[in-house]
Amino acid sequence: MPQHSVRILDPSAIERALTRIAHEILERNKTVRGLALVGIQTRGVPLARRLAEKLRGIEGEAPALGVIDINLYRDDLTRIAEHPVLRRTEIPFELDDAAVVLVDDVLFTGRTVRSALDALMDLGRPRMIQLAVLVDRGHRELPIRADFVGKNVPTAKTERVDVLLAETDGGENEVRVLSPDDETDPREDDSP
Amino acid sequence: MNLRTRHLLGIAPLESEEIGLILDTAEGFAPIASREIKKVPTLRGKTVVNFFVEPSTRTRSSFEVAEKRLSADSLNFSTTTSSLVKGETLLDTLRNLEAMAPDYIVMRHPEAGAPHFLAKYCRASMVNAGDGAHEHPTQALLDAFTIRQRRGSLTGQRISIIGDILHSRVARSNVHLLTKMGADVTVCGPPTLLPRFAGRFGCRVTHRMDEAVEGADVIMMLRIQLERMTSGFFPTLREYAFLYGLNARRLSRAKADAIVMHPGPINRGIEIMGDVADGNASVILNQVANGVAVRMAVLYLLAGGGDV
Numbered sequence: 001m002p003q004h005s006v007r008i009l010d011p012s013a014i015e016r017a018l019t020r021i022a023h024e025i026l027e028r029n030k031t032v033r034g035l036a037l038v039g040i041q042t043r044g045v046p047l048a049r050r051l052a053e054k055l056r057g058i059e060g061e062a063p064a065l066g067v068i069d070i071n072l073y074r075d076d077l078t079r080i081a082e083h084p085v086l087r088r089t090e091i092p093f094e095l096d097d098a099a100v101v102l103v104d105d106v107l108f109t110g111r112t113v114r115s116a117l118d119a120l121m122d123l124g125r126p127r128m129i130q131l132a133v134l135v136d137r138g139h140r141e142l143p144i145r146a147d148f149v150g151k152n153v154p155t156a157k158t159e160r161v162d163v164l165l166a167e168t169d170g171g172e173n174e175v176r177v178l179s180p181d182d183e184t185d186p187r188e189d190d191s192p
Numbered sequence: 193m194n195l196r197t198r199h200l201l202g203i204a205p206l207e208s209e210e211i212g213l214i215l216d217t218a219e220g221f222a223p224i225a226s227r228e229i230k231k232v233p234t235l236r237g238k239t240v241v242n243f244f245v246e247p248s249t250r251t252r253s254s255f256e257v258a259e260k261r262l263s264a265d266s267l268n269f270s271t272t273t274s275s276l277v278k279g280e281t282l283l284d285t286l287r288n289l290e291a292m293a294p295d296y297i298v299m300r301h302p303e304a305g306a307p308h309f310l311a312k313y314c315r316a317s318m319v320n321a322g323d324g325a326h327e328h329p330t331q332a333l334l335d336a337f338t339i340r341q342r343r344g345s346l347t348g349q350r351i352s353i354i355g356d357i358l359h360s361r362v363a364r365s366n367v368h369l370l371t372k373m374g375a376d377v378t379v380c381g382p383p384t385l386l387p388r389f390a391g392r393f394g395c396r397v398t399h400r401m402d403e404a405v406e407g408a409d410v411i412m413m414l415r416i417q418l419e420r421m422t423s424g425f426f427p428t429l430r431e432y433a434f435l436y437g438l439n440a441r442r443l444s445r446a447k448a449d450a451i452v453m454h455p456g457p458i459n460r461g462i463e464i465m466g467d468v469a470d471g472n473a474s475v476i477l478n479q480v481a482n483g484v485a486v487r488m489a490v491l492y493l494l495a496g497g498g499d500v
Binding site: 124 | 193216217219220221223227228229231232233234492
């Protein structure tokens with residue numbers, strides 16, 4: 001089946017989106033004290049790190065930074081044939097009473113975020129949990145929403161959204177939508 | 193990456209990539225033991241039958257803890273509580289167990305090949321927890337995990353396994369695993385306790401303990417079963433301890449940062465002296481802790497295994 005891949009965010013668009021998200025996180029939380037960013041493995045991790053650096057640039061200090069692997073909390077383990085590789089979970093700060101911002105690349109059905117909430121709750125009792133995503137592609141299957149969104153990208157369920165980051169994939173930072181048809185895509189190369 | 197089979201019957205059928213996958217996965221499970229909530233919901237709703245025809249406390253408790261930490265339900269069948277005592281055949285017992293739809297059967301049996309036999313008829317994933325003197329795959333995996341943890345990697349490590357190799361499934365599984373992963377393995381013991389063609393498994397063979405410990409990175413001591421003394425394998429425990437016991441003097445001939453391992457339970461003063469067992473080089477208790485993480489990894493990965 002012919003597929004075509006459209007770039008919807010280029011490196012500078014991603015950079016601007018992250019800068020805006022960093023400012024929004026600060027606006028909402030008012031301080032980096034008591035604030036923690038937790039990246040969801042895999043691509044949420046470099047995004048969280050970048051946001052932490054941007055916050056350091058704005059406020060002079062960075063929030064706490066953690067990483068979480070949600071594979072042990074998935075709801076589809078009994079059905080998927082291949083067990084995903086387990087990666088690191090590391091929360092090197094006091095989770096109790098922290099304000100946590102979960103960071104992930106794409107928000108889709110919401111099941112990954114649901115798993116992340118369960119995983120975090122098993123590790124402690126945060127004061128509040130917010131969610132920052134680079135791309136929200138719609139099609140939620142659970143009542144989950146993001147507090148901070150880089151870009152809203154309406155997609156068809158058959159499409160795939162690929163976030164490519166230098167830290168995890170090498171090469172340029174970009175977000176692409178892979179569609180199983182070859183009609184012209186109105187989202188191509190546009191501005192937010 | 194997946195395991196090619198949904199059973200873990202031994203180390204011999206595994207490829208080095210699969211061994212690497214199990215060890216890497218166990219790294220992900222190890223931190224759970226130090227958390228406030230030592231549980232993940234990964235195998236929630238799965239049933240594991242611990243079918244220990246040959247009794248065991250440490251291996252069975254290790255599996256039980258692993259199962260509970262994965263939120264699975266476990267059921268224990270031991271020799272006394274099983275119907276095998278009433279004369280039911282092994283296969284009939286399996287069929288009766290399977291009628292209750294377990295997802296895993298963890299089996300220890302005094303006869304080599306028993307889990308392999310049952311795996312042919314089994315819908316559940318079969319995990320060999322020790323079959324006669326043949327294999328004890330999860331022990332070798334947790335030993336390898338411990339070595340990797342303390343020495344960084346397995347490749348090129350000089351590892352000596354010392355003791356009753358002849359009767360040891362732990363030795364056999366370890367030799368398979370460590371040679372597959374590129375370690376330099378030596379087995380050592382009195383001639384009466386070494387199998388005749390031990391060298392065929394790709395390891396060096398020596399009867400001299402000093403040669404085995406010289407320059408070693410890892411010294412793995414095996415438990416001497418006291419019954420062997422009365423069957424003529426060695427004259428007295430004292431003589432065995434004198435020739436093949438690991439004491440501080442012998443340990444000093446190994447590398448300065450060598451580690452001392454033992455699958456347990458230890459016979460203090462016989463195959464290993466108390467000061468060595470409790471000393472800085474000893475990782476015996478780490479082995480026990482790692483056993484839980486490795487067994488969690490095995491159960492997790494077998495759920496996604498193929499049908500080879």
